[in-house]
Amino acid sequence: MKQTHSGGIINVASTPLPYQAVYGASKALTGELLGSQVKVMPLYPGFTESNSMSKAKADTSTMKFSPASKVVEDGLTAFAKGKTYKVSGLASYLNSLVPRLFSRKQTLHNVANMFKDRILS
Numbered sequence: 001m002k003q004t005h006s007g008g009i010i011n012v013a014s015t016p017l018p019y020q021a022v023y024g025a026s027k028a029l030t031g032e033l034l035g036s037q038v039k040v041m042p043l044y045p046g047f048t049e050s051n052s053m054s055k056a057k058a059d060t061s062t063m064k065f066s067p068a069s070k071v072v073e074d075g076l077t078a079f080a081k082g083k084t085y086k087v088s089g090l091a092s093y094l095n096s097l098v099p100r101l102f103s104r105k106q107t108l109h110n111v112a113n114m115f116k117d118r119i120l121s
Helices: 021-032 068-080 090-096 104-120
Strands: 008-012 039-044
Touching: 008 068, 021 039, 039 068
Parallel strands: 008 039
Antiparallel strands: none
């Protein structure tokens, strides 16, 4: 893509949470391609309908999931509009703000508590 000076990448990333490895990687990729015509946009899907939670035998009975088609539509629309990132869904967007309100340690503790009983029980 760099050689042809065209193209784009929608990087499906995790909502930024400690320790933010995927988030950091997507930002690094964006930085590496600055100045080229290749556009990179991280898409944070939040809780999306898939079979990953059922494979983990997690209790998701009280969780709300977005249809995958909605997440894809959100990502493609944001990409076409030239957005630099997209968090799909209001609940996911609000969740993405948590690391700005609490320390990494507190956020990690909160997320661990949220999933501990759902996955380990």
